[in-house]
Amino acid sequence: MLQRLAEDRARLAELDSQILDLERALSVLRSQRSVVKERLDVYKYPVLTLPNEVIAEIFVHFIPEYPACPPLRGSQSPILLTHICRLWREIAHATPKLWRAVSLSSRNPFSLDPNWLSRAGCFPLAIRMSETDPFTVNDSSLVSAFFSHRARCEYLELRLGYRILYLRDIEGDFPLLTHLDLELDEEPDDKIEFSSVPMLRCAVLDGFAAHWIVLPWSQLTTLALHAISFESCAPILEKVTNLSECSLDLYINNENYIANPHAMLPHLKSLKANGDGRMNTFLDSFTLPLLSKLDVCEKLLDPDPISSLTAFISRSECKLQHLRISCMNSDSANSYSTAFPSIQEVTVETDDVYEHSQLLHLLSV
Numbered sequence: 001m002l003q004r005l006a007e008d009r010a011r012l013a014e015l016d017s018q019i020l021d022l023e024r025a026l027s028v029l030r031s032q033r034s035v036v037k038e039r040l041d042v043y044k045y046p047v048l049t050l051p052n053e054v055i056a057e058i059f060v061h062f063i064p065e066y067p068a069c070p071p072l073r074g075s076q077s078p079i080l081l082t083h084i085c086r087l088w089r090e091i092a093h094a095t096p097k098l099w100r101a102v103s104l105s106s107r108n109p110f111s112l113d114p115n116w117l118s119r120a121g122c123f124p125l126a127i128r129m130s131e132t133d134p135f136t137v138n139d140s141s142l143v144s145a146f147f148s149h150r151a152r153c154e155y156l157e158l159r160l161g162y163r164i165l166y167l168r169d170i171e172g173d174f175p176l177l178t179h180l181d182l183e184l185d186e187e188p189d190d191k192i193e194f195s196s197v198p199m200l201r202c203a204v205l206d207g208f209a210a211h212w213i214v215l216p217w218s219q220l221t222t223l224a225l226h227a228i229s230f231e232s233c234a235p236i237l238e239k240v241t242n243l244s245e246c247s248l249d250l251y252i253n254n255e256n257y258i259a260n261p262h263a264m265l266p267h268l269k270s271l272k273a274n275g276d277g278r279m280n281t282f283l284d285s286f287t288l289p290l291l292s293k294l295d296v297c298e299k300l301l302d303p304d305p306i307s308s309l310t311a312f313i314s315r316s317e318c319k320l321q322h323l324r325i326s327c328m329n330s331d332s333a334n335s336y337s338t339a340f341p342s343i344q345e346v347t348v349e350t351d352d353v354y355e356h357s358q359l360l361h362l363l364s365v
Contacts, residue, residue: 048087055088056095067126067155067179069103072113079113093119101126101155104146117149124154124176150174154199157181172196180215184208207232218242221267227251230275234285237263245270250300252277262287269293274326278302283312291318298327306339313340321345 047055059081063070071077078098082089092098099119104127117125127146146153147170154176160183173196180194181204193214194200201221205213207228217239225233226249233248240246244267252275264287271288272295282300301308305325313320324347325336337346 052091052094055091059092059095060097063098064101066097066101069101069126069128072103096121096123100124103128103130120149120152123152125149125152126155127153128157128159130159146170151176153177155179155181159183160185175199178202180204182206182209182213184212188212210236221245223247225249230279230282230285234263237265237285241265241267243268247272248274250275250279252279252299266290271295273297273300275300283308286312286316288312288316289318291316291320293322294320295322295324296326298325301325306335309336310339323347324349326350 050058059078062081063076063078073079078092081092081098096119099116100123102116102125117127127149129146150170151173153174156174156177156179158170158181170192172194174194175196176199177194177197178199179202180197180200183206185208187208191212191214195214195216197216197219200216200219203215203220203222204224204226205228206226210225210228211232217236218241220240221242222245223236223240223243224247225236226247228248228250230248230250230252233250237246241264243265246265246268248271250273263285266289268286268288269290270293271286271291273282274297275282278299279302282296298305309323320340320342321344323336323340323343323345326349328350336348340346
């Protein structure tokens, strides 16, 4: 018994000695830590020495270039910049250019920050709305977020899908709107008028939108129509007298359609036309005295493409500089260059090459 007590006393003394050694070592480490911390406290990270204005400009280059819309979350979203530190959050919130473009979608898993567009201050806005889910329950919040800022909307892209009923709510004044991209999946009940759009210059419309939307057509300088019959777009082409660029993606439901030969577009410089079928009199629809670039599929020039082009150029008295033909095969490539030696650049591509080049172009945009 006495021996065991003696052993415990010896062990206790040994432990006390070890604790004292550790405390001395800990004291040394704490002293060294204090020295290192003092050095860190006086060190300034280079990025934090930049003026706020420079940091803000870097932030602007972090997101997609306007008018492209950044994602609501994740990479290239301005929200990501607010999660780094307090200073960056304050700078991001105070940088209007970060918040001037937004994409609203019924299928987006993230809700829109209600202050997103408000942070853009007085800057014009780019807004994209995509309504594709017929069972969405939060549509009203998406539309409300848009409406409160419509007066500053400069670029507007609408993919309304099943929610065409919102067109009636969107109808009205857009004093800064320059670009309208509208696609519908079905016909609305009545015409929708965008009457007060004094700055509108570019419109991208599908067949339904082109038929049911009323625009000040003579203002437009750029027009793209897709998924539309030529019978439907011909009346519009007669109204857009100030166009400089036009793109048509047609479906052909009557290859014997007799086109109106008096669609005079005195300012048009570039025409691109593609179709899913043959058409006998496509170029007979146009007189284009300033046309310098023509990109057309050969099926729209049937039955005699060379004669059709020759008659068109003669009637328009245009000085065509760039001609691009997409055709079923390359056998006729030399015939175009021979027939039109005065055209600076003649390109003939088969349909598969043409479609591949178009795909590469879309992927690069």
